Amino acid sequence: xxxxxxxxxxxxxxxxxxxxxxxxxxxxGYDLAVTGTDLAQLVEAGDAAGIARLFDTVALPPELTDxxxxxxxxxDEPAVAVRSSATAEDLPDxxxxxxxxxxxxxxxxxxxxxxxxxxxxxLWNERAVAYRERASHDDAAGLNIAxxxxxxxxxxxxxxxxxxxxxxxRREQTVITAAWGLGEAxxxxxxxxxxxxxxxxxxxx
Numbered sequence: 001x002x003x004x005x006x007x008x009x010x011x012x013x014x015x016x017x018x019x020x021x022x023x024x025x026x027x028x029g030y031d032l033a034v035t036g037t038d039l040a041q042l043v044e045a046g047d048a049a050g051i052a053r054l055f056d057t058v059a060l061p062p063e064l065t066d067x068x069x070x071x072x073x074x075x076d077e078p079a080v081a082v083r084s085s086a087t088a089e090d091l092p093d094x095x096x097x098x099x100x101x102x103x104x105x106x107x108x109x110x111x112x113x114x115x116x117x118x119x120x121x122x123l124w125n126e127r128a129v130a131y132r133e134r135a136s137h138d139d140a141a142g143l144n145i146a147x148x149x150x151x152x153x154x155x156x157x158x159x160x161x162x163x164x165x166x167x168x169x170r171r172e173q174t175v176i177t178a179a180w181g182l183g184e185a186x187x188x189x190x191x192x193x194x195x196x197x198x199x200x201x202x203x204x205x
Contacts, residue, residue, distance in 0.1 A: 003085030
């Protein structure tokens, strides 16, 4: 119902961590938006431009628009991060990190709705489709996507932590990559981050 990213955020909330306030547009919202469209035919044809146009122009059901607008209003309409949370994400054999889109510093109801649409569309962007094919997760019938909308943390420094070293699989090593500014620059590969490997209490820059 909420995809990998939102499910993991829920686990952090349950464990008592400080997670920024927000809400999730569930996979049911995505299903409601695409029902009756020709999305399946566009996907079958590999028409990336057509898929993008569909999500740009599809009329959202009023009940969905009202629910998103109301949830955003309940947050007092702050700057938010709008984050894709696909169901084929954070799997044991494929992370899908950075394959679907995230939008930062989003303000105003119309911008939030637009960012939600773009997150939905990113399930079918060329990068995500190619990654699924390489990872043998190309069953379109089983794919779906939710969207996380969270209060933005105006970070001076942000990063990503891997609890096992992705370069060698060693579980006793934790790898942290970090850079100035918001974390999306790291996830999107836009910067060369600093990297730290923490191994049995030792750190290696």
